[in-house]
Structures are given as C-alpha cells and as structure tokens.
Amino acid sequence: MSGHGSQVVTERAFDALIIDLDGVVYTGALPIEGAAEGINTAREDGLRILFMTNNAAKMPADVVSHLESVGVAASPDEVLTSSQVAAAYVVSELGDDIEAGRVLAVGGPGVSYALNEVGISPMLPSQIGSDGPSQPFVAIVQGYGPQLRVTDLHEAGLAVNAGALWVATNTDATLPTPRGMVPGNGALVAAVAHGTGATPVVVGKPQPFAYEMALKRLGLPAERVLAIGDRLDTDIDGAIAANVPAALVLTGVNTAADAHARPSQDQPTLIAAGIPELRATWLGEDPVSG
Ligand SMILES: [Mg+2]
Structure with missing residues (x-):
C-alpha cells in the first residue's frame, strides 16, 4: 500500500453495541457527559445500537422520548425492555x-x-x-x-x-x-x-435469556457485539453468561475496584471511563483479550 500516507486500516472488532441506560446514558433526567457523543460516533463508525433496560414499566416509545431528552436519537426498534x-x-x-x-x-x-x-x-x-x-x-x-x-x-x-x-x-x-x-x-x-x-x-439481566434475545434482535453472534453497562451484578454478569464481551463503564453504580475484587471468571472484558473511551475497542485498534 502506498500513495496516501501510512494510515493503518484495521478491521472493526464489533458490529453492534448493547447499551444499558441508567448509569450509562443518563442518570434519571440528567445526561451522562459524553454518552450521546459516544453513541453518535459509534453510529458513524457503522455500528448498530440496541438499548437494553431492565426497566419494565416503560414502553419502547417512552424510552425513546427519554433518550431524546438527553440528546440521543433512537428508534423504538432499538430498545429492548425486560x-x-x-x-x-x-x-x-x-x-x-x-x-x-x-x-x-x-x-x-x-x-x-x-x-x-x-x-x-x-x-x-x-x-x-x-x-x-x-x-x-x-x-x-x-x-x-x-x-x-x-x-x-x-x-x-x-x-x-x-x-x-x-x-x-x-x-x-x-x-x-x-x-x-x-x-x-x-x-x-x-x-x-x-x-x-x-x-x-x-428473565431480565443478569439472565442470559435477555442477552440471547438481544443477539437475536441484532442477528449477530455474541463475539461481534459489545455489551456496555454500569452494574456488575446485572449488565456484566448477564453478558458473561451469554458469552457477550462486556465493558464496565464507570459512570454509574460500580467502580473499577468493585470489578477487581471479583474472581477472574467474573471480570468484565474491559473497564472504561465511559462510552467514548471504548471507540478504540470497537474499531479494533485496541484488541480485547479473552
Ligand atoms: Mg445501569
């Protein structure tokens, strides 16, 4: 390869993100800094998004309204409720x-x-x-x-x-x-x-059934999807049970120390400050182990 500089083109590591809501995208009515921007960047990078929430009370259209109120565009078919x-x-x-x-x-x-x-x-x-x-x-x-x-x-x-x-x-x-x-x-x-x-x-998180349904909705195998959540006992445990790579973000309930205190088989695949910090991972520039 020559002529247009030395940019290395890597293969994208993931085709979709399964994103938890509270503690990841918003805290109640308040947006989490960087989340909307990170999600938009992921879309521009060609990834599909599925918002998965254990909140059973709302209809997908209500979840979309909530997302829009914190600056995240979404459609109801991108929402999976418990x-x-x-x-x-x-x-x-x-x-x-x-x-x-x-x-x-x-x-x-x-x-x-x-x-x-x-x-x-x-x-x-x-x-x-x-x-x-x-x-x-x-x-x-x-x-x-x-x-x-x-x-x-x-x-x-x-x-x-x-x-x-x-x-x-x-x-x-x-x-x-x-x-x-x-x-x-x-x-x-x-x-x-x-x-x-x-x-x-x-059936909701941390049960693997929730993640299996999410994969079915996306039509993707587990290894092509990155799950992002703030809770170890729901988001991360459910993803591990369904063999979906899981990123713990530090914008909500659990800390990096909480994760490190767990046995090795219960560790998230990776830990990141927030959604924007995961871009190198989904682009495949920062390969995840395991
Ligand atoms: Mg959460």
Whole structure:
C-alpha cells in the first residue's frame, strides 16, 4: 500500500453495541457527559445500537422520548425492555396461541404493551371482578409499575397459587429516583414470593435469556457485539453468561475496584471511563483479550 500516507486500516472488532441506560446514558433526567457523543460516533463508525433496560414499566416509545431528552436519537426498534424479554419468554414456553385474558399483566404500561406486541391480549388486575377470572391464568408477567396497588399483588399471588407460569421481568432490588434509591421490582416480586412460597422465572439481566434475545434482535453472534453497562451484578454478569464481551463503564453504580475484587471468571472484558473511551475497542485498534 502506498500513495496516501501510512494510515493503518484495521478491521472493526464489533458490529453492534448493547447499551444499558441508567448509569450509562443518563442518570434519571440528567445526561451522562459524553454518552450521546459516544453513541453518535459509534453510529458513524457503522455500528448498530440496541438499548437494553431492565426497566419494565416503560414502553419502547417512552424510552425513546427519554433518550431524546438527553440528546440521543433512537428508534423504538432499538430498545429492548425486560417486559419485551418476558413476553418473548412466555411465547417460548407456551406458544403464541394464547387465548385473550389468560395472561395476567402486573406492572406499568410497558408490561401489557409487550404482551400485546407478541399477540397476547393480557388481563390487568383492575379488570378482574370480585369473583376472580372466568378462566384460570396460564401465566403472569410481573414488572415494575409506579401505580401498582397492593390488590394487584393479591391478584398476582392468587394466580401464582393457582399454578400460572410466573415470569418476573427482573429482580432489581432498587430503582434509582431523583431522591435516591427506592424499592424496585425485586422487592415487589419478593413480596409475592414471600406470600406464596413460590419462585418466579426471572428473565431480565443478569439472565442470559435477555442477552440471547438481544443477539437475536441484532442477528449477530455474541463475539461481534459489545455489551456496555454500569452494574456488575446485572449488565456484566448477564453478558458473561451469554458469552457477550462486556465493558464496565464507570459512570454509574460500580467502580473499577468493585470489578477487581471479583474472581477472574467474573471480570468484565474491559473497564472504561465511559462510552467514548471504548471507540478504540470497537474499531479494533485496541484488541480485547479473552
Ligand atoms: Mg445501569
């Protein structure tokens, strides 16, 4: 090669990024510095983006609005919520030919939206009369919803006791709010577990099912995708379980010291200050080991 300088053209190392949201792109309503720019650069470099969140309450279009409010352009098909993962799990277990009203949706609008998206017409706790449902539920999907009532958890417990497949979108113990951490979906799932003695199937991060679904959506093998997250116990553990290379960014919950304190098999593939600092990695200029 000659004539146009000595620029070395390397082969891009990754074709897509799976990006966590809270603590990576924004903290509540506030943008994380450099994140929007880093995501735009990745797009210009030809990478595809999938935003994957354990937040089950929101619909993908709401997540897009949130992203736009912090300067990140996105489309709903670039968003994968844990409610969508849960809906896909119900279909994988029970098929997509489920009679209307046989799946109970407990949570915010994101839960029922995701079920509708896969062709399941769910019933909401508020639609159940005092005599209970006319037919027993075959499944219940439980995700977070800020308007959840105690009686919604009653219906969840009754459905679990009656033998419905119980799918929890995620079991994050806490949920970040502008005033601090509050009990998250994991706490509400624990209430139903405590009151029934049953254990749900959990599908969100760190379960590999969430990442496998993300890879399916992207149509890429695990080694061509870089997962980016701020939490070791969800983002990084889930990626490791699904054999997806994982970058811990230091803009959210966990520190580099937290990562270094873990056994070697639980280490992220790499640690970076934020998304922009990962560019050399996705371009293949800074090869990752392992
Ligand atoms: Mg996060």
